[in-house]
Amino acid sequence: MRLLINKLVLILSTLAALLGIGFLFWILITLSIKGISAINLHIFTADLVDNGLRNLLFGQFVLALIAVVIGVPIGMIAGIYLQEYSYNSKYAQFIRNLSDVMMSAPSIVIGTFVYAIVVNPIGHVSGWAGAIALAIMMIPIVVRTTDDMLGLVPTELREAGVAIGAPKYKVIFNIIIKAAKVGIMTGILLAFARIIGETAPLLFTSGNSEFWTTDLNNEFPSLTVAIYNLATMPNEELVNIAWAGAFLLTMFVLIINLLGRFITKEKTK
Amino acid sequence: MIMHIKDFSFTYKGASKPSLKNINLPILENKVTALIGPSGCGKSTLLRSMNRIHDLYPGNKYEGEILLKNLQNQKMENILEIKKENDFIALRQRVGMIFQKPTPFPMSIYDNIAYGLKLQGIKDKTELDKRVEDALKGSALFKEVKDRLNDDARGLSGGQQQRLCIARAVALKPEVLLFDEPTSALDPISTSAIEELIVELKEEVSIAIVTHNMQQASRISDYTAFMYLGDLIEYDKTETIFLNPKQQMTEDYITGKFG
Numbered sequence: 001m002r003l004l005i006n007k008l009v010l011i012l013s014t015l016a017a018l019l020g021i022g023f024l025f026w027i028l029i030t031l032s033i034k035g036i037s038a039i040n041l042h043i044f045t046a047d048l049v050d051n052g053l054r055n056l057l058f059g060q061f062v063l064a065l066i067a068v069v070i071g072v073p074i075g076m077i078a079g080i081y082l083q084e085y086s087y088n089s090k091y092a093q094f095i096r097n098l099s100d101v102m103m104s105a106p107s108i109v110i111g112t113f114v115y116a117i118v119v120n121p122i123g124h125v126s127g128w129a130g131a132i133a134l135a136i137m138m139i140p141i142v143v144r145t146t147d148d149m150l151g152l153v154p155t156e157l158r159e160a161g162v163a164i165g166a167p168k169y170k171v172i173f174n175i176i177i178k179a180a181k182v183g184i185m186t187g188i189l190l191a192f193a194r195i196i197g198e199t200a201p202l203l204f205t206s207g208n209s210e211f212w213t214t215d216l217n218n219e220f221p222s223l224t225v226a227i228y229n230l231a232t233m234p235n236e237e238l239v240n241i242a243w244a245g246a247f248l249l250t251m252f253v254l255i256i257n258l259l260g261r262f263i264t265k266e267k268t269k
Numbered sequence: 270m271i272m273h274i275k276d277f278s279f280t281y282k283g284a285s286k287p288s289l290k291n292i293n294l295p296i297l298e299n300k301v302t303a304l305i306g307p308s309g310c311g312k313s314t315l316l317r318s319m320n321r322i323h324d325l326y327p328g329n330k331y332e333g334e335i336l337l338k339n340l341q342n343q344k345m346e347n348i349l350e351i352k353k354e355n356d357f358i359a360l361r362q363r364v365g366m367i368f369q370k371p372t373p374f375p376m377s378i379y380d381n382i383a384y385g386l387k388l389q390g391i392k393d394k395t396e397l398d399k400r401v402e403d404a405l406k407g408s409a410l411f412k413e414v415k416d417r418l419n420d421d422a423r424g425l426s427g428g429q430q431q432r433l434c435i436a437r438a439v440a441l442k443p444e445v446l447l448f449d450e451p452t453s454a455l456d457p458i459s460t461s462a463i464e465e466l467i468v469e470l471k472e473e474v475s476i477a478i479v480t481h482n483m484q485q486a487s488r489i490s491d492y493t494a495f496m497y498l499g500d501l502i503e504y505d506k507t508e509t510i511f512l513n514p515k516q517q518m519t520e521d522y523i524t525g526k527f528g
Contacts, residue, residue: 164361
């Protein structure tokens with residue numbers, strides 16, 4: 001009887017795993033077939049108004065990059081505070097929990113929040129609002145990674161730095177962060193991969209633009225929002241552009257994730 | 270006498286009882302003083318009070334005095350009165366510390382040593398080069414690493430890393446060096462290299478060493494202090510402690526009856 005249950009559980013869990021992987025490959029294969037056939041040189045040289053993706057790819061990248069510039073320093077400083085200066089006080093524990101909650105907050109909620117505090121007072125959507133929304137998504141991830149990675153650095157190294165006569169901030173910035181560098185960089189990379197594929201926070205913060213623009217004070221081109229809009233268009237050509245965009249985005253995120261894993265593996269070797 | 274610990278008590282943050290009780294102990298100039306005793310006796314706590322590295326964690330309580338000789342005017346000054354960041358930095362450069370596990374900084378071999386020197390304000394490249402070389406020679410490491418000074422220090426073997434840490438401390442020309450079980454993570458060959466080095470170093474600096482290894486204490490120290498449960502039980506010449514201890518408890522520990 002026990003043997004039977006054992007076998008049954010094994011079969012069920014194998015089936016469940018196969019089902020999951022099956023769907024994943026189904027998505028990837030459909031995406032590849034539809035995406036690759038829609039890719040041509042034209043979509044890289046033309047903007048959305050001329051049925052291309054150029055402005056969208058550029059816009060998405062710029063938004064994510066600005067989010068990194070805003071989010072990484074804030075997240076890192078908070079992480080440094082939690083690990084190096086808070087001595088695990090109740091307040092620090094509270095911030096940690098809060099940051100974990102923020103990490104799993106639905107992205108549409110963050111989009112709505114930024115709409116309320118940035119878009120509404122200004123009166124129209126803007127690239128800045130989109131970048132801020134992405135930065136807010138990113139901060140808790142960076143906080144957590146920095147906190148965890150600094151926590152892995154042995155206490156002795158901090159004491160050794162102090163014992164050589166270095167003030168605490170120098171120990172942190174010259175020694176501890178260097179020792180945790182690879183882990184923190186990987187975390188930032190993965191956070192970047194996470195935000196670059198987000199749609200909901202951008203939907204009503206930066207909107208979308210059909211034209212080439214570098215003006216962050218107005219609506220800003222976004223690949224994900226464009227995919228969202230184009231996918232339901234009755235025009236076959238526009239739907240194909242959406243497939244191409246989705247394929248490119250997926251490949252990009254995949255590569256960043258693999259890169260992150262590769263670095264982590266190299267480090268632990 | 271370079272350091273003098275007087276009626277010293279130490280209580281960790283949140284602890285109801287002190288971990289060290291009324292310790293009186295001299296650290297003699299250009300001698301090696303060993304602190305021995307079973308785990309939890311407070312020997313590391315005492316050592317870590319002598320450069321006030323405890324202050325990394327707030328809330329601990331010091332009582333009594335730890336005096337350190339000021340070489341300029343030969344006066345004994347109480348290091349427990351230090352409050353300013355700059356004075357702490359100066360204290361730690363005068364009283365260096367080597368830890369149980371080797372702690373190379375994540376930088377090149379050269380920079381590991383130059384880092385502390387730069388903190389002291391030495392900027393001149395030739396001066397730095399010379400001090401780094403001297404320190405490496407002083408810790409018998411120069412021959413092994415002279416062709417790869419720019420390599421990451423974490424690529425060295427455990428014993429080499431520990432000698433690098435000693436070189437790093439020696440480069441600052443400290444008056445006292447504190448060793449906290451410096452060989453307990455090393456193989457026998459590296460251990461004897463470090464022991465030889467400690468004996469050589471006492472020409473220039475005064476040394477206090479915490480060790481679990483009684484043979485090590487008898488091999489390299491001139492004076493030995495035996496501690497038990499936060500009390501200093503006996504302090505004397507190492508020979509006397511090991512051959513003719515006055516206290517029964519010391520004898521029992523030395524002969525392995527407990528510990």
